[in-house]
Amino acid sequence: MLFAVRMDVDLPRDLAPAEREDLVARERAYSQELQRGGEWAHIWRIVGLYSNISIFDVDSNARLHEILSGLPLFPFLRIEVTPLTAHPSAIR
């Protein structure tokens, strides 16, 4: 099952720099592990924003929820999920 997921990051301005660095490092490691495993198929930065659009390829809604709610940055994200299906005009 494919999903487009938009994540907008809103870290508190008063977050201690060390805590911010730790969160971002843990987020990167978590994301890269899922990318290596194939469930996090794409991640793109939205130009000019601290936001991304990602494509997930997972077995179920429950698995996507598990992945998203496990993100270290989860408390600081606004997340929008769009389920995808094949477009009839797609050539691949």
Ligand SMILES: O=C(O)C[C@H]1C=CC(=O)O1
């Ligand atoms: O920077 C972001 O867009 C937020 C987050 C999502 C994956 C990751 O490594 O960081």
